[in-house]
Amino acid sequence: MVDMEVNQIQPKAEVQNLNFYYGSFHALKNINLFVPANKVTALIGPSGCGKTTLLRCFNRMHDLYPGNRYEGSILIDSINTLGRGVDPIEVRMRVSMVFQRPNPFPKSIYENVAYGLRLRGVNNRLLLDEKVEDALVASALWDEVKNRLFESALNLSGGQQQRLCIARALVTDPEMILFDEPTSALDPIATTSIEELVLELKKRVTILIVTHSMHQAARLSDYTAFMYLGEMMEFDQTKTIFTTPANKKTEEYISGRIG
Amino acid sequence: MLISDNLKEVRTQVQRRQLANGIFAMIGLLTILVALIILLGLTLQLLIQGAPRLSWDFFTSFPSRKPEQAGILSAWVGTSLVMLVTALAAVPLGIAAGIYLEEYARKNWVADIIEINVTNLAGVPSIVYGLLALGLFVYQFKLGESIQTAGLTLALLILPIVIVTTREALRAVPNSLREAAYALGATKWQTIWDHVLPCGLGSIMTGVIVALSRAIGETAPVITIGALTFIAFLPDSPLNQEFPYLPLTGSFPWINFEQLFGWLGAAFTVMPIQMFNWVSRPNPEFQLNAAAAGTVLIAMTLVMNGMAIYLRFLFRRGVKW
Known part of the structure; x- marks a missing residue:
């Protein structure tokens, strides 16, 4: 494990003894993890290992469905977001999410990006215009859509839609963005543009990304966590994980023997 | 080979x-x-x-003992007003109930029982609704054998259809859309109002059209609650003849509500009853009247459907698909 003191890492979020249950199914077992601020942290592991489940704990998406239960805590800036008095909506306003499949609203490109601001009560047209443009520039989509902001977002290509979803997640200045396999539904060129974007974004926001591709984790992330059967097997700097993994399971996974 | x-x-x-x-x-x-x-x-x-x-006179004449002078004025006005009450009562109630059952209600055995009952209600014979309305609206609430009673009766009749189609429409909205809104910090109501409802509105409208088309042709429950078969007057108009048209009064509450809503309590007949009345006459001349009234009824249904399709188009445009 990484020694935080030695490496001078500022944690943005800390997961402490997290257990998660889908009904009676124990999906996450005693997870401990910290997510360094303004870095990219990747969650890797074979299908069904719980990496997406863990990601969705960070913005409490599990609260939407009955029968789900958390134990333990996730601290974001030292505040436990799983605490009793914390409204999940409050957490989701601090932590944005980009989903596996692009899911733009069936509205105009402009309205897709503006929606997060409208939820926060922003109605000033000039301010909206400015923020929408900033977010679209930051998500490297502005040049492609600036002349058709009021056309339907569903006319965009898959990669453009995913960048639109990133702009939508970015416009409200979140403290953290969760990416749930953001490129698994995209072609290689679109994947490259999304990856470049993620690297650019870490300058301003903390990023936690689930990926099924070890190459993507190696290219993108500063830190990598390897999960297996609902347990956190190993967490370290990405280069350490991929060169000298401490755990035998990690080594088997990255060398392709399990997966 | x-x-x-x-x-x-x-x-x-x-x-x-x-x-x-x-x-x-x-x-x-x-x-x-x-x-x-x-x-x-x-x-x-x-x-x-x-x-x-089918002539102008046919639409502007009251029924008569002489087939060539008889018209459908009271019938088409009655049908229009009853359908107005029905739509105003059943559409908001049905859609709201559908939203609650699909999006808010916890999924447990109570919800299952409600679901089974609502689905069954859609198949109850319409005369049963007539009997229920006779006991409830006419005798209990003393609403009279009136337009409001007929409108509410037909509203009850189509409520299950509206609820079931609303639920199905909402169920067809992909979950990824809901998650996208929730992930941005939307409340449940904001998610429903901003995204789920606009997305499902087309299907909901289709359900409403089917329901209203059923209501417009219903005869049995309307007869049961005491609709007249021969009526030679119209409900009093809620509006005045000259400017400013609204029935204003000089003192509080400034509007004469009795005049504005008086038509709700008026006696009435509807198109299918008028048709039935004519068909059952021995004079074959009346059969022609019945056929003409039937044509008008079909045309009214078509106009109603057209309006719903136009509304759907308007909403869709607002959603910017």
Whole structure:
């Protein structure tokens, strides 16, 4: 494990003894993890290992469905977001999410990006215009859509839609963005543009990304966590994980023997 | 030759399956043709039979003992007003109930029982609703044998249809859309109002059209609650003849509500009852009137459907699909 003191890492979020249950199914077992601020942290592991489940704990998406239960805590800036008095909506306003499949609203490109601001009560047209443009520039989509902001977002290509979803997640200045396999539904060129974007974004926001591709984790992330059967097997700097993994399971996974 | 033998076998096999496919396509075409021809025949027959009676006078005359002077004024006004009450009562109630059941209600055995009951209610014979309304609206609430009673009765009748189609429409909205809104920090109501409802509105509208089309042709429950079959007057107009038209008064509450909503309590008849009345007369001249009234009823249904489709178009445009 990484020694935080030695490496001078500022944690943005800390997961402490997290257990998660889908009904009676124990999906996450005693997870401990910290997510360094303004870095990219990747969650890797074979299908069904719980990496997406863990990601969705960070913005409490599990609260939407009955029968789900958390134990333990996730601290974001030292505040436990799983605490009793914390409204999940409050957490989701601090932590944005980009989903596996692009899911733009069936509205105009402009309205897709503006929606997060409208939820926060922003109605000033000039301010909206400015923020929408900033977010679209930051998500490297502005040049492609600036002349058709009021056309339907569903006319965009898959990669453009995913960048639109990133702009939508970015416009409200979140403290953290969760990416749930953001490129698994995209072609290689679109994947490259999304990856470049993620690297650019870490300058301003903390990023936690689930990926099924070890190459993507190696290219993108500063830190990598390897999960297996609902347990956190190993967490370290990405280069350490991929060169000298401490755990035998990690080594088997990255060398392709399990997966 | 091994390969050509194999090819031959594949070809005969494909031909056999294509034959089955073709047979089904033919059967399907035949059934749809039979349905279309019968429907077209009925409508055309009504139209041709009733055409000589369709004149301006037919719409502006009250029923009469003389078939050539009889008209459908009281019937079409009655049907329009009853449908207005029905739509105003059933559409908001049904959609709201559908939203609650689908999006808010916890999924447990109570919800299952409610679901089964609502679905069953959609299949209860309409005369039963007439009896219920007679006891509840006429005798209990003393709403009279009036437009409001008929409107509410038909609203009850179509409420289950509206609820069930609303639920189905909402269920068809992809979950990824809901998650996208929630992930941005939307509340449940914001998610429903901003995204789920606009997305499902087309299907909800279709359900509403089907429901209202059923209500407009209902006869039995309306007779049960005491609709008249021969009526030679209209409900009092809620508006005044001259400017400012609204029935204003000099003192609080400034509007004469009794005049504004007086028509709700008026006696009435509806198109299907008028038709039934004419059909049951021995004089064959009245059959022509019935055919003409039937044509008008079909036209009213079409106009209603057209309005709903136009509304759907408007909403869709607002959603910027």
